[in-house]
Amino acid sequence: MLHRIYGSHREDGDINNIDVTVYLNGYHGDTSKTFLCGEVDEAGKQLVKVTEECLLRGISTCKHGTSFKKIGRRISEHAERNGFCVVECFVGHGVGRVFHSEPLIYHQRNNRPGQMIEGQTFTIEPIISMGSIDCDMWDDGWTAVTTDGSLTVQFEHTILITRTGAEILTKC
Template sequence: MASIAASISSCFHGENLLSSSCSSLFSRTTLNFSPSISGSNFSGRKQFMVFAKRLSGLEESMRIRREREQKTTTPIKRRTPLRRLKVSPRLPVPDNIPKPPYVSSKLLPEIASEFQMHDEEGIACMRAACELAARVLEHAGTLVRPSVTTNEIDKAVHQMIIDAGAYPSPLGYGGFPKSVCTSVNECMCHGIPDSRQLQNCILLPVLSFLQDGDIINIDVTVYLNGYHGDTSKTFLCGNVDDATKRLVKVTEECLERGIAVCKDGALFRKIGKRISEHAEKFGYGVVERFVGHGVGTVFHSEPLIFHHRNEKPGSMVEGQTFTIEPILTLGTTECITWEDNWTTLTKDGSPAAQFEHTILITRTGAEILTKC
């Protein structure tokens, strides 16, 4: 499940504040030449000092962002803005299905400090939970079409999870009222499923009612036999314009490139570097506020996985599980959060896309646990 907002203590997978301090490295090159003037001989040599500034990764990222903001670009095609609507009551879960401990409280759990490390039995349990999450997400994607409501998607996801004897992890997490997150168009993450609402016999433009040309991220997490499996994907609804299609495609590629650098002993910061490098080739912004997280018997824990260039310490260890879940935008990466404290949108209304996998670190690479 993607991050919550505001601060790490109020996030599903945290919020990052970029440090403003950047180091500059300078190199000096000496060039010597002997000028020749007709009719005269000069034995003297003049020395010229050339100073070249080499940008650090963070500075380079900031420079690219400034250039993007200053560019005059073709205006993004605006869709009707998303609206807050009434959310239906939470769906029931049978008493015999084990529930995570946070369900009994409306308080948002703290990010656990321990890393999620697993022995052979734990890895088997993680595989089972993640395999179920992947199947549920795949089924949810088949429901995406114009005129479907996000509430209908929530009901289908909820039923499939409890039929498998599992619990929908988002339900009751810090008071979250639904079993899945559905984030449409400019919604970065944590969209709450709701129902169509009629007023004066006219259908209002709403978050839940999918229209031709929309995109929607569906974020599924299941709790099975004491382990969480977490995954999300952005789906196309009907005839989506080429610019938004490309955003979705590149976001998935960024996730793949982030996973490709993972293995035992690899630095966590390589993930953000690889994602940023690919996103910047297409001029997309990488959202810094929301990050990946450790996952296993605990829904959200250390390490926090930053998707942008960063200098955070730490390296991966064999047997560890965590999520990578970059969010890319067609416009600004600045965001606003609704009064529900969950739904987070791009500030300029531009589309956002996200993909997520839970991975297991191995000696030679990473196993994608939530791959169908």
């Protein structure tokens, strides 16, 4: 399962992502974290570890004047080096007074134009898969699954671009 609203039922071995959006004093924020439930197999644990590393590697490329495409390249390189791939049907996005705005942040290799500017805020939220990078949307308009049903994991932070790097605004 790639993206859906869950009920309260959890199974031993599940991998669950909690995605939280906050609206405070006219500004939006967005973050998500993945949790292991009970005994998860080693392949699942490795996917979770690598996905969080992908997020942090993507963030580490960020600073004023850097091309957005460096994020996707860094994430793709790390995922592929570990035998995984980047799901392409979801992107990071700008946040602030408007939610889900520009810039769009692609997590896979790409040639999209644009550079980061000091003061920008946006999310980086790679979804890494054990199999297919393609998605199917269910009729409920919310649930997304990989076309082969493979396991996926996601982590997300909202960041602020600074002259020398990026500040994680959603760090716990």
